[in-house]
Amino acid sequence: MTTTHGSAKWQGGIKDGKGAISTKSGALSDYPYGFASRFEGKPGFNPEELIGAAHAACFTMALSLILGEAKLTAEHMETKADVTLEKVGDGFAITAVHLALNAKIPGADNARFQELAGKAKAGCPVSKLLNTEITLDATLQG
Numbered sequence: 001m002t003t004t005h006g007s008a009k010w011q012g013g014i015k016d017g018k019g020a021i022s023t024k025s026g027a028l029s030d031y032p033y034g035f036a037s038r039f040e041g042k043p044g045f046n047p048e049e050l051i052g053a054a055h056a057a058c059f060t061m062a063l064s065l066i067l068g069e070a071k072l073t074a075e076h077m078e079t080k081a082d083v084t085l086e087k088v089g090d091g092f093a094i095t096a097v098h099l100a101l102n103a104k105i106p107g108a109d110n111a112r113f114q115e116l117a118g119k120a121k122a123g124c125p126v127s128k129l130l131n132t133e134i135t136l137d138a139t140l141q142g
Helices: 035-039 047-069 110-123 125-129
Strands: 006-011 018-023 031-033 076-088 091-104 133-140
Touching: 047 076, 047 091, 047 110, 047 125, 091 110, 110 125, 110 133
Parallel strands: 091 133
Antiparallel strands: 006 018, 018 031, 076 091
16 A cells, blocks of 8 residues: 655635645646636646546556556557546536547457456546546557
């Protein structure tokens, strides 16, 4: 079992305020974020992109494990996770995550690849955490 952490600071009101996030690893250290970058599409960080990166990393790593159990090794895998944030009622909710995977896996046929990718989507810890619809497009390169 492991435990790690991330942290956030905030000053001011919701629209005029500003925040900063940090991660234990130092990958992010007092990285700025605010209302405009989260809700208005302005440049800058937002929490949903961090969730997307975490989900893509978790899913891809889980698939690597599952491939190994099937005696397969990826030459290359790249996953993008699109996280949808929408207004729902009086607040906001993450309503969907779409995983898009491109992979080159010597010796894998498409049917087996799709099966294993689906297993990774359902089984990765971040997928289990998220209470939303998760879809997957998995492309096996020849």
